[in-house]
Amino acid sequence: MAEAPAPQGGSGLLFLTDEQLRKGIEAMFFAYRGFTADPDRILESRDMGRAHHRAIHFIHRSPGTTVSNLMALLGVTKQSLNRVLRALIAAGLVEVRVGRRDRRERHLHLTEEGAALERELSNAQRERMRAAYRTAGPVAVAGFRQVLEAMMDDDSRRQYEALAGRGG
Amino acid sequence: MAEAPAPQGGSGLLFLTDEQLRKGIEAMFFAYRGFTADPDRILESRDMGRAHHRAIHFIHRSPGTTVSNLMALLGVTKQSLNRVLRALIAAGLVEVRVGRRDRRERHLHLTEEGAALERELSNAQRERMRAAYRTAGPVAVAGFRQVLEAMMDDDSRRQYEALAGRGG
DNA sequence: ACAATAAGTCAGCCTTGTTGACATTCCAAG
DNA sequence: CTTGGAATGTCAACAAGGCTGACTTATTGT
Known part of the structure; x- marks a missing residue:
């Protein structure tokens, strides 16, 4: 596959060789590990995982979002999400409000404590991202x-x- | 590299705002989902998962690598890795050769069938990467x-x- | 009145990670 | 030659976090 591209002064498609693509694939793998490492460490001490982080992130991003909304965003089933939400509510990090217009809906908000954890998590992740951005x-x-x-x-x-x- | 693009008379550090960093974080999240989607689909039909994909990828990349090596690369315990390797060996995708110089070591190689699956998986992943590269x-x-x-x-x-x- | 929607819950299963304990095999140093 | 330590393999048990299926409850809109 993918013939060796005329080196130096070649086609201008050097970035599409299988070799380059493979490097991109491996870069994604290793970078994603770094990307999740800091929040994982923080959450470990609270007996929570990546799933909780994702929920917290998107509730912070879209305060008042409904359970269905969050399910679609995270790409998980309501049973999976519910387990995580129950833990977050029990820990006092997330608050549920019954919808005013449609009272079947549950609107999700971070409590003060939840917002504090969100800041801690996103600060850690942003710090790494910021360093990478600055370097690059x-x-x-x-x-x-x-x-x-x-x-x-x-x-x-x-x-x-x-x-x-x-x-x- | 990279002259500061002085956007509309700004500071030149507009790419380091929390907002920009947050977008980068979310982009990583959603992109990684796409990144793993195709191989996941392929492996599903074979009753294998991402763990098998990663093992296959790195055995392909470094033929003859040892179990310890692979453990370090993947960042998992030998027990986790062993379960995956057993499945791959049982399926006839991976072959184990006892080390010649040090016969405690097990050197891992893909069989013909394993190499075929590796190609199928990496073709799918490369296709997406190639399309993204071409677009960008x-x-x-x-x-x-x-x-x-x-x-x-x-x-x-x-x-x-x-x-x-x-x-x- | 009734069907559809949003959410919650129970039960059970799978994958993939973890520890801990222990056996085997082998190299190398004493 | 024995013994320590390294590399590997294996068993058992457990947890997180996905999944499906079945069912309930409340509420809404037709």
Whole structure:
């Protein structure tokens, strides 16, 4: 596959060789490990995991979101999500409010304590991201985001853009 | 590299705002989902999961690697890895050879069938990566890789570079 | 009145990670 | 030659966090 691309002064498609693609794949694998390492460490001491982090993140991002909404965003079943939500509510991190217009809906909010944990988690993750951004520079960052967005499947991209539209 | 793009008379550090960092975090989350979706689908029909994919990938990358080596690379315990390896061996995808110099070591290789599955998996993943690369362009790809590398922790970066050194 | 929707819950299963304990095999040093 | 330690394998038990299926409750809209 993929013929050796005329080196130096070649086709301009050197970035599409299997070798380059493989490096990208491995970079994603190792980078994602770093990406999740800090929050994982913080949550460990509280007997929580990545699932709780994700829920906290998106409740923070979209306060008042419903359970169905969150299910779609996280891509898990309501049973899975419910287990996590129960833990968060029991720990006093998340508060549930019955919908005013539609009282079947449960609207999710972070409590003060939940918001504090969210800040702790996202500070840790942002610190790593900030360091990486600073090292790589703004042009690289723009490219980073472009490639990631192109890598999402359509559903995820829609959700990502809907979120992005809200806050930035 | 990367001249500050002085966006609309700003500070030149607009890419380091919390908002930008948050977008990067969410982009990683959604992109990683897309990144793993295709191989997951393929493996589902064979009653295997992501763990098997990772083992296959790195055995392909470093034929003859030992169990200890693979453990360090994947960041899991030998018990976890062993369960996966047993399944792969039973399925005839991986072959174990006793070390010649040190006969305590087990050197891992893909069988023909294992190599075929590896190709199927990496083709699927590469296709998505290739499409993303093509959409984003070579400059973006360079930036993508720079940011990912800067995001790894030191151990991972060492492993990544050791691999990259071999084949690319 | 009734069907559909949002949510919660129970039960059971799977994958993939973890510890701990222990056996085997082998190399190398004393 | 014996013995310590390294590399590997294996058994058991457990937990997190996914999943499906079946069912209930409350509420809404037709």
